[in-house]
Amino acid sequence: xxxVGLHLPTLSVQEGDNSIINCAYSNSASDYFIWxxxxxxxxxxxxxxxxxxxxxxxxxxxxxxxxxxxxHLSLQIAATQPGDxxxxxxxxxxxxxxxxxxxxxxxxxxxx
Amino acid sequence: DAGVxxxxxxxxxxxxxxxxxxxxxxxGHNSLFWYRQTMMRGLELxxxxxxxxxxxxxxxxxxxxxxxxPNASFSTLKIQPSEPRDxxxxxxxxxxxxxGNQPQHFGDGxxxxxx
Numbered sequence: 309x310x311x312v313g314l315h316l317p318t319l320s321v322q323e324g325d326n327s328i329i330n331c332a333y334s335n336s337a338s339d340y341f342i343w344x345x346x347x348x349x350x351x352x353x354x355x356x357x358x359x360x361x362x363x364x365x366x367x368x369x370x371x372x373x374x375x376x377x378x379x380h381l382s383l384q385i386a387a388t389q390p391g392d393x394x395x396x397x398x399x400x401x402x403x404x405x406x407x408x409x410x411x412x413x414x415x416x417x418x419x420x
Numbered sequence: 421d422a423g424v425x426x427x428x429x430x431x432x433x434x435x436x437x438x439x440x441x442x443x444x445x446x447x448g449h450n451s452l453f454w455y456r457q458t459m460m461r462g463l464e465l466x467x468x469x470x471x472x473x474x475x476x477x478x479x480x481x482x483x484x485x486x487x488x489x490p491n492a493s494f495s496t497l498k499i500q501p502s503e504p505r506d507x508x509x510x511x512x513x514x515x516x517x518x519x520g521n522q523p524q525h526f527g528d529g530x531x532x533x534x535x
Contacts, residue, residue: 351513352511352526354525357521359521410463413462
């Protein structure tokens with residue numbers, strides 16, 4: 309199910325480390341952002357979302373940070389585990405629309 | 421709770437044949453999205469529906485592609501005739517239209533190979 313570009317950025321970390329995956333978005337009018345995780349042979353799985361009226365949101369072991377000034381989104385994963393190995397996509401949605409625009413993805417490799 | 425269900429999971433067929441991909445939405449969801457994912461182009465939105473009505477089909481590659489929602493919980497994506505360049509993984513996703521923005525939830529896709 310992986311379908312990423314040939315030059316997919318890859319982040320390699322050790323088990324137990326904290327991971328930070330970054331994403332630059334394009335539309336300053338976007339009002340909603342989502343992070344997805346995609347494992348091999350599966351569809352993108354919703355992780356966490358954030359609305360543009362917030363700059364930080366926390367979930368279980370994950371935190372999303374939004375910097376609207378520089379149009380930057382990041383996903384922080386605490387105490388990364390081998391099961392976190394996957395491709396991570398950010399997606400943005402413009403005001404008034406339902407279409408999501410997906411980034412190209414980042415591959416996270418977690419070594420035991 | 422059952423997620424989005426797609427069938428078949430894999431399809432291999434010869435070029436020129438008709439291909440039909442199926443999707444069952446999550447119960448209570450009323451927006452449906454069809455995506456195509458390839459190595460070179462990533463995840464592309466093909467078409468999306470709200471309440472069974474197609475809203476935006478600008479991503480549909482050409483007239484060989486068509487999508488329908490015969491009822492509120494089911495959709496089909498048809499390719500006729502199929503071509504080798506249609507080979508990809510096809511995903512559908514659904515979302516609810518509750519207050520504010522809602523995430524899309526994806527099925528596990530149909531891996532399509534056109535020989």
